[in-house]
Amino acid sequence: MKLESYRRELRGEIRRLARDPVLLGIVGVTFLLLAVFIVFPLIKVVQHSLWPQGTFQPKYFLDFFQKVYYWRPLVNSLIVGLLVSLCATTVAFVFAYGIARTNIRGKGLFRLIAMMPIVSPPFLIALAAILLLGNHGVITDLLRLDWDIYGLSGLVLTETLAYFPIAFMILEGVLSKIDPSIEEAALDMGASKLRTFFTVTLPLAVPGIASAALLVFIRSLEDFGNPMVIQGRFRVLTVAIYHAAVGRYNLPLGATLAIFMLLPTLMIFVVQKYYVARRSYVTVTGKPSGIGLKSTERHVKIPILIAMCLLSGVILLMYGVVLFGSFTRLWGFDNSLTLANYAYVFAAGGQYIWDTLKIALIATPVGGLLSIMIAYLVVRKRFLGRGTMEFVSMLNFAVPGVVVGIGYILAFNTPPVQITGTALIIILVFIFRRMPVGIRDGIAQLQQIDPAIEEASSSLGAGFFRTFTRVTLPLVAPAFLSGLVYIFVRCMTAISAVIFVISAGWQLLTVALLYEVDQANLAAAAAYGYVIIAIVLSAIVLMRFVVGKLFRGRLAPLRGE
Amino acid sequence: MLNRKVLCLSLLLVAGLALAGAAADTLTLYTAFDADQALPYIEAFEASHPDIDVEWVRLSSGEVYTRIQAEAANPQASLWFGGSNTSHIAAAKAGLLEPYKESLAWQYIDPVFKDPDGLWIGLYVGYIGIVSNTEFLTEVGAEAPASWADLLKPEFTGEITLAYAFSSGTAYTTLAGMLTAIGSSDVGFDADDEVYVKAFSDQVGQYNTSGSAAATMVGLGEFGVGMVFSHDIIKKAIAPGYPVVMTFPSEGTSYEIGGMALIKGGPELETAKIFYDWAMSKEAQDLYQEFFRVPLNPEAELAEGLVKASDVNVLPIDLIWYGDNKEAMLDKWSEVTGEY
Numbered sequence: 001m002k003l004e005s006y007r008r009e010l011r012g013e014i015r016r017l018a019r020d021p022v023l024l025g026i027v028g029v030t031f032l033l034l035a036v037f038i039v040f041p042l043i044k045v046v047q048h049s050l051w052p053q054g055t056f057q058p059k060y061f062l063d064f065f066q067k068v069y070y071w072r073p074l075v076n077s078l079i080v081g082l083l084v085s086l087c088a089t090t091v092a093f094v095f096a097y098g099i100a101r102t103n104i105r106g107k108g109l110f111r112l113i114a115m116m117p118i119v120s121p122p123f124l125i126a127l128a129a130i131l132l133l134g135n136h137g138v139i140t141d142l143l144r145l146d147w148d149i150y151g152l153s154g155l156v157l158t159e160t161l162a163y164f165p166i167a168f169m170i171l172e173g174v175l176s177k178i179d180p181s182i183e184e185a186a187l188d189m190g191a192s193k194l195r196t197f198f199t200v201t202l203p204l205a206v207p208g209i210a211s212a213a214l215l216v217f218i219r220s221l222e223d224f225g226n227p228m229v230i231q232g233r234f235r236v237l238t239v240a241i242y243h244a245a246v247g248r249y250n251l252p253l254g255a256t257l258a259i260f261m262l263l264p265t266l267m268i269f270v271v272q273k274y275y276v277a278r279r280s281y282v283t284v285t286g287k288p289s290g291i292g293l294k295s296t297e298r299h300v301k302i303p304i305l306i307a308m309c310l311l312s313g314v315i316l317l318m319y320g321v322v323l324f325g326s327f328t329r330l331w332g333f334d335n336s337l338t339l340a341n342y343a344y345v346f347a348a349g350g351q352y353i354w355d356t357l358k359i360a361l362i363a364t365p366v367g368g369l370l371s372i373m374i375a376y377l378v379v380r381k382r383f384l385g386r387g388t389m390e391f392v393s394m395l396n397f398a399v400p401g402v403v404v405g406i407g408y409i410l411a412f413n414t415p416p417v418q419i420t421g422t423a424l425i426i427i428l429v430f431i432f433r434r435m436p437v438g439i440r441d442g443i444a445q446l447q448q449i450d451p452a453i454e455e456a457s458s459s460l461g462a463g464f465f466r467t468f469t470r471v472t473l474p475l476v477a478p479a480f481l482s483g484l485v486y487i488f489v490r491c492m493t494a495i496s497a498v499i500f501v502i503s504a505g506w507q508l509l510t511v512a513l514l515y516e517v518d519q520a521n522l523a524a525a526a527a528y529g530y531v532i533i534a535i536v537l538s539a540i541v542l543m544r545f546v547v548g549k550l551f552r553g554r555l556a557p558l559r560g561e
Numbered sequence: 562m563l564n565r566k567v568l569c570l571s572l573l574l575v576a577g578l579a580l581a582g583a584a585a586d587t588l589t590l591y592t593a594f595d596a597d598q599a600l601p602y603i604e605a606f607e608a609s610h611p612d613i614d615v616e617w618v619r620l621s622s623g624e625v626y627t628r629i630q631a632e633a634a635n636p637q638a639s640l641w642f643g644g645s646n647t648s649h650i651a652a653a654k655a656g657l658l659e660p661y662k663e664s665l666a667w668q669y670i671d672p673v674f675k676d677p678d679g680l681w682i683g684l685y686v687g688y689i690g691i692v693s694n695t696e697f698l699t700e701v702g703a704e705a706p707a708s709w710a711d712l713l714k715p716e717f718t719g720e721i722t723l724a725y726a727f728s729s730g731t732a733y734t735t736l737a738g739m740l741t742a743i744g745s746s747d748v749g750f751d752a753d754d755e756v757y758v759k760a761f762s763d764q765v766g767q768y769n770t771s772g773s774a775a776a777t778m779v780g781l782g783e784f785g786v787g788m789v790f791s792h793d794i795i796k797k798a799i800a801p802g803y804p805v806v807m808t809f810p811s812e813g814t815s816y817e818i819g820g821m822a823l824i825k826g827g828p829e830l831e832t833a834k835i836f837y838d839w840a841m842s843k844e845a846q847d848l849y850q851e852f853f854r855v856p857l858n859p860e861a862e863l864a865e866g867l868v869k870a871s872d873v874n875v876l877p878i879d880l881i882w883y884g885d886n887k888e889a890m891l892d893k894w895s896e897v898t899g900e901y
Binding site for chain 2: 067068069070073125130134135136137143148150183228231233235240243244245248249330331332333334344348351409414418419440495502503507512515516518519521522
């Protein structure tokens with residue numbers, strides 16, 4: 001009986017898809033892409049770990065539990081991840097609350113400062129930490145401190161600063177979108193502001209806090225640049241995986257370590273997904289709504305303002321010292337100013353700048369369109385395997401970069417898809433690594449748009465394509481644009497997955513920067529950092545201008561810019 | 562039609578960039594020289610060979626080896642320029658290199674500095690030295706360590722920096738010297754070696770990926786003591802004026818032959834041979850003056866202040882053995898130190 005109804009449903013499903021060939025084609029191609037570029041590399045990782053020579057040999061898998069130098073880095077990574085997640089989400093919440101829910105001045109400036117770690121390679125912070133707080137850093141020497149930045153404390157500090165902006169972007173979005181009429185209702189019924197905050201505002205923000213904390217945890221866990229620079233003897237798993245796979249070319253060991261990195265992130269991903277999925281997002285409707293409630297009480301504003309100033313000061317100091325460092329002749333010793341470091345970057349890294357730009361300019365539009373399309377399919381369309389599509393496309397969200405990197409070299413070094421050494425593999429890494437964020441933003445945005453708006457378009461006779469491009473796309477423009485900006489920025493700044501797939505023909509700026517830090521050429525590294533920042537900032541301005549024109553000025557202000 | 566506009570725009574951009582990127586004859590090489598040291602050579606080469614465009618990647622020598630191994634089925638580069646020859650020897654053993662006995666340089670160079678089958682050739686020689694920050698030494702009231710035994714002193718705990726033996730030729734050469742100097746066996750680990758290597762690793766404050774980083778780190782005062790090739794100590798710490806002093810282990814130190822090799826199946830082997838011949842010429846080898854390396858072309862000029870074989874106690878290290886047994890040595894090193 002049950003089977004019968006399932007069959008009937010299936011038949012109806014197929015009929016519906018057959019009636020809509022455009023949708024059918026898009027769904028088919030999307031599934032194929034997801035299978036080849038997300039699932040296949042992961043299968044290869046598992047295969048190389050457990051079946052290294054084609055036969056079942058879980059040698060490294062078993063070794064992992066016995067050899068301290070294999071499992072200790074995982075424990076270290078988890079410790080760092082938890083601490084960073086906690087610190088960064090807390091800091092980000094304060095920051096987001098200050099900007100979204102109070103009437104303090106200088107919000108634009110604060111937002112700009114908070115975005116700085118996003119528009120630069122995250123491990124630029126580690127470089128700044130060494131310049132300021134290293135054993136002979138500016139602050140260390142000034143205050144005669146005796147502390148060791150190389151290790152856990154340095155990792156937590158740098159990663160908190162590097163990744164709180166991501167949490168901030170999410171939380172600001174969430175806090176500013178909470179429908180004020182719900183809070184007003186609570187206040188009208190006699191609840192105090194504090195009570196309203198804890199019983200209405202905070203619970204409404206919980207899904208946002210959860211996804212912010214999750215994202216930061218995963219980003220910290222998969223962070224590669226900062227630990228490479230500052231881990232000291234506190235070895236974390238990403239660096240161990242890199243050294244196993246690239247340093248020693250022990251791919252079975254690298255793949256095994258990758259599995260142990262994947263397990264915790266996947267677990268958290270699934271838990272979070274079902275937790276968040278139970279909560280409704282629809283707070284924005286086609287109907288007009290009031291402006292968000294702003295806290296104006298001094299006892300709320302002043303502490304938040306102080307915290308925000310403090311954090312902003314630290315960030316400015318860090319970027320300032322790197323900027324200054326990029327102009328010094330010999331950092332820490334001969335601080336006379338020079339342009340020599342930039343001359344060196346353009347001479348040694350000129351080709352890298354071009355390569356990176358070319359790759360980013362291809363990956364950005366393709367990745368942006370693909371992610372908004374998947375988001376649309378998942379939210380608005382009913383078709384077989386819709387849930388699977390969402391899960392798979394969001395999977396790379398939880399898959400750490402080094403795992404993706406190792407998966408790509410395992411999967412695409414031999415036919416049928418032999419693309420190692422090409423620009424294509426780097427582009428694909430960027431697209432499929434970054435799509436989940438575009439999809440998530442797209443889904444969140446679409447869920448907040450009442451389907452009635454699109455239904456109106458349909459009932460007036462517009463087809464799928466017309467409705468999608470004329471109604472849906474303009475409505476999700478902010479998500480689409482921030483998706484584009486995000487992908488471009490990550491193309492310019494990411495390192496963890498792509499370091500596995502770069503080749504002589506195609507080098508990236510971040511990798512060049514990492515090598516300069518690794519060789520302790522700190523001034524040259526600082527100059528590389530600012531070249532990247534300059535490119536990213538000009539691209540953001542340009543992209544806003546171009547897309548703004550396309551939308552005929554209907555563009556919502558970009559959050560997280 | 563937003564997406565069509567975006568698509569058109571991006572296609573235009575891509576087409577423009579592709580046109581701009583068209584080039585002449587290319588040579589793809591991997592270099593284990595630091596980027597700032599590789600650049601002058603490559604610029605000099607491109608200046609004298611304007612028809613050849615060099616694309617290069619800077620990797621530590623251990624990483625070059627693994628990269629070539631990974632790409633063996635589909636080689637991406639044709640030449641391996643620089644890096645300790647223990648990695649070249651390991652690659653030769655693994656069948657990853659292309660012989661080039663016809664080169665003029667291979668004919669005249671001393672047999673000690675080349676592979677008998679022409680699979681690699683020496684570019685320069687270098688000796689492992691100890692670099693210490695003088696401000697650090699004053700602060701802790703210590704003499705600069707001048708022996709392998711000195712390095713285990715408690716005042717240096719957490720203050721030593723060097724690279725991982727698997728990623729850096731410098732660090733693997735250091736390990737080979739350590740194993741040769743300590744204990745009674747000439748090659749490999751004996752019981753004394755195990756004790757020493759463990760104790761030494763416990764002194765280390767940070768392992769880097771690339772070998773020469775330690776020179777600058779110590780110069781900056783980030784760490785007190787580093788183990789680096791003397792030419793890198795001179796170039797990266799002494800010449801810039803950092804407060805450092807260079808010593809050599811009295812029990813004897815290790816040396817490297819900086820090597821060069823053609824990569825088997827490389828896509829531009831004929832062009833690579835042009836670079837190879839040029840790199841051994843007096844013109845190119847004279848450039849080592851700037852970086853205080855000891856050139857192997859006997860006609861090349863030597864830099865002032867250079868460390869030569871006659872200046873230090875050089876151990877008779879069996880580099881060929883250490884090259885052949887690199888994987889086993891690294892596994893043993895991981896077992897002993899608990900580092901991976």
